[in-house]
Amino acid sequence: NFVLAQPHSVSESPGKTVTISCTRSSGSIATNYVQWYQQRPGSAPTTVIYEDNQRPSGVPDRFSGSIDSSSNSASLTISGLETEDEADYYCQSYDTSILWVFGGGTKLTVL
Amino acid sequence: QITLKESGPTLVKPTQTLTLTCTFSGFSLSTSGVAVGWIRQPPGKALEWLALIYWDDDKRYSPSLKSRLSITKDTSKNQVFLTMTNMDPVDTATYYCAHVPGQPAVDYWGQGTLVTVSS
Numbered sequence: 001n002f003v004l005a006q007p008h009s010v011s012e013s014p015g016k017t018v019t020i021s022c023t024r025s026s027g028s029i030a031t032n033y034v035q036w037y038q039q040r041p042g043s044a045p046t047t048v049i050y051e052d053n054q055r056p057s058g059v060p061d062r063f064s065g066s067i068d069s070s071s072n073s074a075s076l077t078i079s080g081l082e083t084e085d086e087a088d089y090y091c092q093s094y095d096t097s098i099l100w101v102f103g104g105g106t107k108l109t110v111l
Numbered sequence: 112q113i114t115l116k117e118s119g120p121t122l123v124k125p126t127q128t129l130t131l132t133c134t135f136s137g138f139s140l141s142t143s144g145v146a147v148g149w150i151r152q153p154p155g156k157a158l159e160w161l162a163l164i165y166w167d168d169d170k171r172y173s174p175s176l177k178s179r180l181s182i183t184k185d186t187s188k189n190q191v192f193l194t195m196t197n198m199d200p201v202d203t204a205t206y207y208c209a210h211v212p213g214q215p216a217v218d219y220w221g222q223g224t225l226v227t228v229s230s
Contacts, residue, residue: 001174035216037158044207044223045158050216090158094215098171100148100160 002026004091004103011109016081020106022091023073030067032093034074039105040087048089049076078108086110113137115147115208115221122227123198129226133191133208140166140186146211147191149182151204152223159204163211164191198228 003025012018022034036049047056049065052074062082067074074093078085091103119131133147140147149161162182163171172180181194191208205225209217 033214033216037217039158044220045217046220047216047218050218051214056218092158092160092216098163098215099174100163100171100215102150102158102160105157 001095001099002101004093004101006089006091006103006106008104009107009109011111012081014081014083014110017077017079018081018108020076020078020089020091020108021071021073022075022103023071024093027095028069029072029074029093030069032095034065034067035092036063036065036074036076037090037092038085038087039090045090081110083110113210113219115210115219117206117208117221117224119206119224119226121225122229124230125199125228127198129193129195129198129202131193131195131206131208131224131226133193133221135189135191135208135210135221138210140164140184140189140191142166144213147184148209148211148217149191149193149206150209150217151202151206153201153204156204161195161206162193163215200228202226203228 005023033051037045038048039045053065094100115135146165148163164182179196184191205223207223208221210219
């Protein structure tokens with residue numbers, strides 16, 4: 001199966017924009033949708049992006065998702081950073097047999 | 112409103128079998144395309160996908176844990192069960208169940224239940 005590689009941590013200041021990458025090790029990133037989940041400390045994850053770039057209702061439009069076939073990666077971009085965005089973020093995708101894979105997670109610090 | 116809640120033992124001994132129950136409301140597991148999944152998270156570590164069961168009883172398992180896992184459902188009771196055999200301390204984790212609406216993605220998560228494996 002494939003691996004989804006994420007940076008261990010990123011940090012940025014309030015009001016700025018940050019991008020978290022998720023690189024697929026084998027197979028095309030464009031073949032299967034990518035999702036992004038936010039997990040605040042001590043809480044269950046919540047979905048912030050599904051199907052590469054779709055936002056569930058209630059998720060601010062400061063959150064956006066994209067894929068880049070040239071780098072075989074997906075990205076989560078958060079603009080206008082707020083302190084409440086400080087959390088762990090996980091990407092997730094699947095293979096043709098519908099076996100899921102999660103990335104290793106990225107800790108976002110808003111300082 | 113979709114809700115899911117995990118239940119089961121909080122402490123199991125090494126080599127024992129763990130059975131967790133996911134009790135849900137707000138949807139039916141007889142609806143075409145719908146699935147319920149299990150995901151776990153060891154303390155301080157990343158999410159790990161375990162298993163999925165679809166409305167038509169199709170099942171998917173993590174390749175690394177497939178030999179130890181079994182997922183079943185009771186549609187009439189709105190429950191999904193996960194059984195994991197031969198528990199080990201490395202299986203200590205928070206176990207989440209989740210609603211999968213069609214595409215392989217989660218839209219609703221349970222609150223999670225912490226299972227500790229220790230003698």
